[in-house]
Amino acid sequence: MFKKDTQLCIFFYFYGMVEHYFTCPYCWENISMLLDSSVSKQSYVEDCEVCCNPIQVTSEFMDTELIAFQVDSIEQ
Numbered sequence: 115m116f117k118k119d120t121q122l123c124i125f126f127y128f129y130g131m132v133e134h135y136f137t138c139p140y141c142w143e144n145i146s147m148l149l150d151s152s153v154s155k156q157s158y159v160e161d162c163e164v165c166c167n168p169i170q171v172t173s174e175f176m177d178t179e180l181i182a183f184q185v186d187s188i189e190q
């Protein structure tokens with residue numbers, strides 16, 4: 115009757131989240147982030163998974179399609 119948690123996660127992954135690959139502005143490694151395609155425009159800070167530096171991420175979706183994506187380093 116009830117779906118397993120893993121199946122729920124996979125559903126959420128495919129229908130709400132988009133994995134996007136980009137180059138870290140600090141270490142130049144190719145990293146990926148999960149973006150919420152249900153939010154039309156969002157800007158937030160997330161740490162790089164390789165060098166742990168804070169990255170300013172700006173993404174914009176139109177009908178769940180990524181139309182704009184930008185990453186900036188944050189001056190300390």
Ligand SMILES: [Zn+2]
Nearest residue numbers: 138141162165
């Ligand atoms: Zn990095």
